[in-house]
Amino acid sequence: MSTTAETIDAISTGYKWGFETDIEMDLAPKGLNEDIVRLISARKNEPDWLLEYRLKAFAAWQKMEEPDWARVAHPPIDYQDLHYYAAPKKKDGPKSLDEVDPELLKMYEKLGIPLKERAVLAGVVDDRPQIAVDAVFDSVSVATTYREALSKVGVIFCPISEAVRDHPDLVQQYLGSVVPVADNYFSALNAAVFTDGSFCYIPKGVRCPMELSTYFRINARNTGQFERTLIVAEAGAHVSYLEGCTAPQRDENQLHAAVVELIAMDDATIKYSTVQNWYPGDENGKGGIYNFVTKRGVCRGARSKISWTQVETGSAITWKYPSCVLIGEDSVGEFYSVAVTTHHQQADTGTKMIHIGKGSTSTIVSKGISAGKSNNTYRGLVRMLPSADGARNHTQCDSLLIGDTCGAHTVPYIESRNPSARVEHEATTSKIDEEKLFYCRQRGLTEEDAVNLIVNGFCKEVLKELPMEFAVEAQKLLAVSLEGSVG
Amino acid sequence: MLEIRGLTASIGEKPILKGIDLTVPDGEVHAIMGPNGAGKSTLGYVLSGRDDYTVTGGSVVYNGVDLLDMAPEQRAAAGVFLAFQAPIELPGVNNANFLRTALNAIRRAHGESELDAVQFLKLARIETKRLAMPDDMLKRNVNVGFSGGEKKRNEVLQMALLRPSLAILDETDSGLDIDALRIVADGVNALRAPTFSALVITHHQRLLDRLVPNRVHVLAHGRIVRSGGPELARELEKNGYADLLAEAA
Numbered sequence: 175m176s177t178t179a180e181t182i183d184a185i186s187t188g189y190k191w192g193f194e195t196d197i198e199m200d201l202a203p204k205g206l207n208e209d210i211v212r213l214i215s216a217r218k219n220e221p222d223w224l225l226e227y228r229l230k231a232f233a234a235w236q237k238m239e240e241p242d243w244a245r246v247a248h249p250p251i252d253y254q255d256l257h258y259y260a261a262p263k264k265k266d267g268p269k270s271l272d273e274v275d276p277e278l279l280k281m282y283e284k285l286g287i288p289l290k291e292r293a294v295l296a297g298v299v300d301d302r303p304q305i306a307v308d309a310v311f312d313s314v315s316v317a318t319t320y321r322e323a324l325s326k327v328g329v330i331f332c333p334i335s336e337a338v339r340d341h342p343d344l345v346q347q348y349l350g351s352v353v354p355v356a357d358n359y360f361s362a363l364n365a366a367v368f369t370d371g372s373f374c375y376i377p378k379g380v381r382c383p384m385e386l387s388t389y390f391r392i393n394a395r396n397t398g399q400f401e402r403t404l405i406v407a408e409a410g411a412h413v414s415y416l417e418g419c420t421a422p423q424r425d426e427n428q429l430h431a432a433v434v435e436l437i438a439m440d441d442a443t444i445k446y447s448t449v450q451n452w453y454p455g456d457e458n459g460k461g462g463i464y465n466f467v468t469k470r471g472v473c474r475g476a477r478s479k480i481s482w483t484q485v486e487t488g489s490a491i492t493w494k495y496p497s498c499v500l501i502g503e504d505s506v507g508e509f510y511s512v513a514v515t516t517h518h519q520q521a522d523t524g525t526k527m528i529h530i531g532k533g534s535t536s537t538i539v540s541k542g543i544s545a546g547k548s549n550n551t552y553r554g555l556v557r558m559l560p561s562a563d564g565a566r567n568h569t570q571c572d573s574l575l576i577g578d579t580c581g582a583h584t585v586p587y588i589e590s591r592n593p594s595a596r597v598e599h600e601a602t603t604s605k606i607d608e609e610k611l612f613y614c615r616q617r618g619l620t621e622e623d624a625v626n627l628i629v630n631g632f633c634k635e636v637l638k639e640l641p642m643e644f645a646v647e648a649q650k651l652l653a654v655s656l657e658g659s660v661g
Numbered sequence: 662m663l664e665i666r667g668l669t670a671s672i673g674e675k676p677i678l679k680g681i682d683l684t685v686p687d688g689e690v691h692a693i694m695g696p697n698g699a700g701k702s703t704l705g706y707v708l709s710g711r712d713d714y715t716v717t718g719g720s721v722v723y724n725g726v727d728l729l730d731m732a733p734e735q736r737a738a739a740g741v742f743l744a745f746q747a748p749i750e751l752p753g754v755n756n757a758n759f760l761r762t763a764l765n766a767i768r769r770a771h772g773e774s775e776l777d778a779v780q781f782l783k784l785a786r787i788e789t790k791r792l793a794m795p796d797d798m799l800k801r802n803v804n805v806g807f808s809g810g811e812k813k814r815n816e817v818l819q820m821a822l823l824r825p826s827l828a829i830l831d832e833t834d835s836g837l838d839i840d841a842l843r844i845v846a847d848g849v850n851a852l853r854a855p856t857f858s859a860l861v862i863t864h865h866q867r868l869l870d871r872l873v874p875n876r877v878h879v880l881a882h883g884r885i886v887r888s889g890g891p892e893l894a895r896e897l898e899k900n901g902y903a904d905l906l907a908e909a910a
Contacts, residue, residue, distance in 0.1 A: 604752075612711050613749035615733035616742075617763035617819065618770065627762060631753030631802070 202259035208232060211366050214259050218335050218369070223346060227355070231365030234356040241359055244522035245551040245583060246491045248427070248464065256398045256429060258367045306331055308372045308388045310401055318372075320384065329382050329413075330375040334402050337373035344375055348406055352435035352472045352499070360431040360466040360493075364400045368433070371401035376411035376442075385641055387416035390432075398429040405435070407442035409475060414445040416644055427455075427490060431466045440475030440502065445483070447640050448496075449648055452488035454655075457546070459518030462490025469496035470526075473505035473534070481508040482525065483639045485648040487655040490519060495553065497526035500534035500565075507536040510636040512648075514655050515548030515580070524554035524585075529562035529595065538569040541633050544580035545656060551583040558595035565592065571601040574632050576625070576656070604632075626653050662686050663708075663827060663858060668719035669883075670707045677703045679883035680719070685827075685876075688855045692869055692894060693862045695880035696902045701862045702746060704880065705831045708860075709743040710736050723827060737763075738770030742825030744816040744833045746862075751803035756815070757785060759803045764822055788821045791851070792844050810841045817848035828852065828859040834868040846871035866898040881906055 202213055211232050215225040240251070306320035308331065324331050330341060337345050355365045372388040390401060407413055417434075430452060436444050446469075455462025465488075471480035482496040498507030509525035527536035536556070544550040556567045573582035584601050606628050614624035629652055630637070637645050668681040677700045685691050693701050707714050708721060710733035721728045728736055751759065757778075765775040776784065785799055794814055804812050813833050820828055833845050849859055849872055861872060869877070869891065877893040878885045879902070886905055887893065897905075 608712060609749050610751060612733060613745065613751070614759075614763075616709050616737055616745075617759075617823065618734050618737035618766035619763055620734055620766070623762065623766065627754055627759065628751060631751055631755075634753040 200259075200261045201257050204257055205254045206256070206258055206367065210258050214367055214369060217259060217261075218338070220335075220338060221342060224338060227350065228366050231355040231362050232367075235359065235362035235366055238356070238359045238362055244493050244553070245549060245585075246493060246520040246522050248491055248520075251427075251429060251464065253363075258398060258400070259369055261369075306384055306386050308333060308386075310370050310372070310388060310390045323383070324386075327380055327383060328377040329380060330373065331386050332373055334371045334373040334404060335369075337375075337404075341373070341375070344406065345373065345404065348404055348435065348437055349402075350435075352437060352470050353433050353468050358468060361433050361468040364402060364431050364433045364468070367398075368400045368402040371403045371432070372405075373403075374405040374413060374415065376405075376407045376413045378408040379410040380408075381412040382414070385414050385416055387418065389418045398431065400430075401432045403432070403434040405444055405446070406437045407439065407444050407478075409440040409442060411439070411442045413443070414641060415447070416641065417446070417448045418451065427462060427464050428453075429464050429466070430489075432468070434467070434469040434496075436471030436480055438471065438473050438475060438478035438480050438502075438505075441477045442475060443479045443481070444471060445481045446471070446496070447644055448482075448484040448486075449640075449644060449651065450484065450486045450488055450492070451651060454488045454519050455490040455517065457517045459490070459547075462519070463488065464491045465489035465494060466491075467494040469494065470499065471497070471507075472499040473502045473507060473531070475505070476502040476531075477504045477506075478502045479506040479508070481506075481510070481639070483508075483510040483636065484512070484523075485633075485636070485640070485651065486511070486513040486521060486523060487651050489521070492519075492521040492523050494523045495525055497528070498536060499528045499530065500536065500562075501530045502534070503531045504533040504535075505531050506534070508639075509536075509538045509540070509554075510639045511540045512543070512633045512636045512652070513541070513550055513552075514543045514545075514652060515550045516544075516546040516655060517548060518546070519548045521549070522551040522553055524552045526555040527557070527567055529556075529558045529565040529567070529592075532561065532563045532565070534562060534565045536567045538567070538571070539635050540569075540571045541636055542571075542573045542582055543576070543629060543632065543652075543656070544573070544582050545576035547579050549581040549583070551585060553585045553587075555587040556589070556597050556599075557587075558590040558592045558597065560591045562592045563594050565595040567595075567597045569597075569599040570635075571599070572632065573601075573603040574629070575603065575605045622653075625656060629653075629656060662724065663860075664720075664722045665708075666720045666722075668704075668707070668721060669717045670703060670714045671717055672703070672714055676717070677714070677883055678707065681880075681883075681885060683878065683885060685858045685860060687826075687858055688853075689875040690849065690853070690859045690861060690872060692872075692874040692877045693860055693880055694864065694877060694894060694897055695886075696906065699880045700883045701880050702831050705743050705829045705860070705862060708736075708829060709733060709741055734766065735770075737823075737825075738767055740826030742820055742823055742828045744813075744820060744828065744830040746831040746833075746835070748804045748807075748812040748816055750805045750807075752805055754803045755799075756801055756803050757782065757799040760785065760799075760819060760822055763819070767823055785818075785822060788818055792818055792821065792848065793840075794818060809836045810838065813837055814841060814844060817845055821848055821851065824852065826857055828857070830859065830861045830863075832862055832864065834863055834865055839867075842868060843871065866894050869894045879905055 211228050308318040353361050438444050452463035480498050500507050507527050513521045513523050515521045540552045542550040552571050558565050571584050588597050611624050663685040665681050665683040670678040761781040879887045
């Protein structure tokens with residue numbers, strides 16, 4: 175017993191992304207009302223249709239109630255005590271990377287986010303994969319790299335606020351088409367006050383030549399971050415998208431309510447990977463991000479595919495169910511998830527697979543790791559509609575417990591209205607027990623290395639779905655989250 | 662040299678080892694025999710540092726250092742290896758990766774350079790070949806889906822790679838067919854050297870035929886009740902423990 179207890183002790187607040195950056199900010203006054211919604215829209219010079227969209231969302235939100243069905247508990251959120259707009263002060267948007275505030279560039283460098291495009295030199299071979307990055311700092315996008323290279327093949331990758339200006343038809347056509355304004359409390363809030371996020375459009379038949387990624391950073395105090403991401407893959411298009419997030423270490427809780435919408439046409443593939451590393455709060459449960467996120471993709475076309483991979487280590491509360499609506503015939507939905515909770519973290523996460531198209535298939539692999547006094551819940555819905563002839567789902571849901579003061583919960587909802595559809599659900603719960611640890615230590619591994627090895631083995635099926643560089647990052651993150659081996 | 666003096670240990674409130682005295686000089690192989698529940702496996706666990714047992718008295722000194730003060734991984738670095746009676750499964754952990762991590766941990770502790778994946782595989786393939794193990798055993802997850810025999814062979818492979826100076830084999834021969842038994846015996850014999858010693862816990866003469874121990878000890882009721890040469894094992898095989906137990910009681 176004592177060994178496990180020591181392991182738990184070793185799990186400390188090893189959050190190395192908790193620093194704060196001193197940047198002069200343009201802050202909206204605290205509080206939420208129609209004027210604030212109008213102010214955000216005005217700051218962003220938005221067209222009327224978008225302001226109307228926001229106001230409609232705000233009206234819907236006011237009539238809604240915060241959902242209480244998730245296995246998470248928190249003091250009531252005072253939505254009037256937040257800033258809904260926070261942007262680094264500047265005269266005009268940076269025209270190029272050279273114009274980005276050096277303090278910001280320094281911060282992203284510290285986070286390991288490359289905001290410099292690597293020059294292609296004649297005769298110099300650089301094997302490192304190119305990744306285009308959109309960096310969102312509090313409410314606005316501060317830089318997007320590789321835009322020129324991408325635009326050569328017709329790929330649009332830019333801050334959504336810019337897309338509203340430069341590609342209004344596309345944005346208007348798709349915004350809210352997957353997650354309607356009044357879908358849920360947090361998505362309605364997001365629709366009313368979202369400030370920035372990324373927009374990606376991959377034209378017909380184009381395989382995006384590099385990974386696209388958005389890096390979200392909450393910096394300002396008492397600020398909510400509400401970003402909006404929209405990815406459209408036309409017929410036969412292919413894209414892999416990565417999302418990363420961190421926040422400074424603060425004693426108060428901060429609200430993050432994002433909406434991500436994905437649209438895949440015939441034969442298109444969207445792979446969306448997240449490494450979520452918001453500040454989780456300290457070992458006493460003080461501070462941390464409240465992460466209430468709506469992520470949904472729709473496979474509109476035949477043989478289209480949407481794959482969600484997430485590694486969730488941060489946030490005080492995670493409320494997140496990346497989902498797939500499988501409309502197209504033989505369309506494919508995938509959800510691979512690792513959720514780690516320690517200390518007092520609470521995660522209620524999973525997915526929804528809605529099968530509408532004939533022969534649609536979905537795979538769910540969920541790995542929950544709980545330590546400390548945390549609670550980790552998998553909540554997943556698999557729904558087979560009458561039209562989903564021959565549809566199939568396989569769900570694998572595994573929980574790993576470290577110590578005996580944490581909780582793991584599995585809440586599957588399965589609805590089948592088509593007799594030819596097949597749904598399989600497997601679930602296991604295991605412990606990192608004395609036996610496994612002792613076996614490893616007897617072979618010479620330290621306790622930390624042993625925990626690491628066992629946890630990585632447990633998550634392997636999910637980690638291998640991540641793009642390679644991200645997988646390495648995720649492994650390190652798991653190690654830090656679980657062991658307090660502060661870097 | 663391993664010197665155990667007056668070792669007592671319990672699990673919870675229950676005393677299991679009630680005063681073990683045992684000396685294993687370098688270069689020797691000693692067999693530990695005895696009825697079920699005598700404390701043989703406990704002895705192996707206590708020597709290798711498992712937490713569930715509380716050492717209540719006595720000392721264990723190996724090559725001049727007190728083992729009882731050391732964490733399991735420190736004992737491993739000092740050369741102690743326990744071949745488990747029931748090897749543990751580690752789902753998702755690749756056997757080669759596990760073995761390399763373990764080997765490098767021990768090399769690090771000895772101030773030796775770590776092996777990269779290529780160097781390690783070269784070394785591992787030599788050993789798997791010698792132990793007549795299929796190469797894919799390295800690719801599979803540690804002990805997951807292994808047959809009983811494969812698990813035991815995997816223990817011997819680990820021992821061969823980690824090259825301990827004190828090996829404790831806890832009934833590594835039980836449940837093995839003749840071929841597998843030979844592999845276990847050969848595995849130990851291959852390590853035999855003036856600096857290597859082993860404690861072999863077994864019920865069977867057939868292993869000792871191939872291993873030929875320097876000494877045989879009978880453990881019963883938490884004590885060593887008799888010690889002798891290899892002939893003691895043959896005598897036990899013929900007569901059982903009944904006479905000995907009656908004597909000791």
